[in-house]
Amino acid sequence: MSSIRFRYLLLGGLLTAIPLVGAAAQADEPRARLDVQAEAQLEVVPDRATLNARLWERTPAVARHDDDTDADALRQARDRLEERATALIRALEEAGVERDDISAGSLSVQPEYVPAPRRSDNDHDMLMRTRLDRPFQVRVDDLERLPRLLDALTAAGVNAMDGISYDLADRDAATDEALVKALEKARHKAELIARTMGVSLGAVANISETRSPIYAPRMMAMSADARESATQAEYRPGTIVIEAGVSVSWEIEN
CATH class of the missing domain: 3.30.70.2970 (Protein of unknown function (DUF541), domain 2)
Known part of the structure; x- marks a missing residue:
């Protein structure tokens, strides 16, 4: 009799544990994510x-x-x-x-x-x-x-x-600004996608750079006219483009 009662208790314990295991498995399931890549360009005037x-x-x-x-x-x-x-x-x-x-x-x-100077036709x-x-x-x-x-x-x-x-006197400020522009563009794209698809953005799950912003000085060669008449030449520095790229992932909240 006691043996039969023990079997019932064991079976009841297993049945109770099954819903807990199912809940834990659901908690471990990866949440839906939204992955966005964005690139930005910053034009700067050398100083x-x-x-x-x-x-x-x-x-x-x-x-x-x-x-x-x-x-x-x-x-x-x-x-x-x-x-x-x-x-x-x-x-x-x-x-x-x-x-x-x-x-x-x-x-x-x-x-x-x-x-x-040549002294004969065969003189080299x-x-x-x-x-x-x-x-x-x-x-x-x-x-x-x-x-x-x-x-x-x-x-x-x-x-x-x-x-x-x-x-540039301050290169770091320019490269930082390019990176910020890329991140802002990524957030704008993510918010646009989420709003269009009727979902909400959760916490940021991952951030990585796809293109590190690099500033390279711009070299301008001088023409022969400029070398011979520097007073009449115009020297326009133009602009330098700094590119930055990022990849950002957000969790999706339904």
């Missing part, structure tokens, strides 16, 4: 620029089979280059550029080969000379001063104007 220029000097050309380097000619070329570099820096300072905004690059030395000798090159960069925080500074570089006799690189 800083860097002028790139170079000075160089050359030694006299000599026969390339001559292994002896003319140390005196090399020293004279270097002295001329350093004298011109000093004059260039002084001219920029007189134009209002702070010394910390002028960057003088390292001296580079490289051989150059030029054809020798080459001459060799040495070129000493020094780059300069000038940071400009006021873009309205660009024409004046270009005049100063031209007057100082730079050998090459390698262009203008436009930049």
Whole structure:
């Protein structure tokens, strides 16, 4: 008799547990989600620029089979280059550029080969000379001063104007703004979809970047006309586009 009663108690316990297991299984079921991807573009106007220029000097050309380097000619070329570099820096300072905004690059030395004057139809000798090159960069925080500074570089006799690189004083603020625009666009899309489909958005389940916002300085090459007549040229920085992308998931509440 006691054995039969025990079986009934055990069966009743199992029947009671079944609804609890079913409720737990329902709680573990993944909730419906709404996944949205969005991209945004931010156009920014640069507020800083860097002028790139170079000075160089050359030694006299000599026969390339001559292994002896003319140390005196090399020293004279270097002295001329350093004298011109000093004059260039002084001219920029007189134009209002702070010394910390002028960057003088390292001296580079490289051989150059030029054809020798022809002495006969079969004469193809080459001459060799040495070129000493020094780059300069000038940071400009006021873009309205660009024409004046270009005049100063031209007057100082730079050998090459390698262009203008436009930049932002605060890059992080621009990239942050692009990311915020992408997130706002994702929320707008999610709310539009939810409203149209007659559902409500719940908590945010997941957020990830699909495109990290990157700011790249914009380089503007200088034309021959601009190099020869800096006073008459116009330098418009234009705009730089920063792109950002995100993927956001919301839980759906019915």
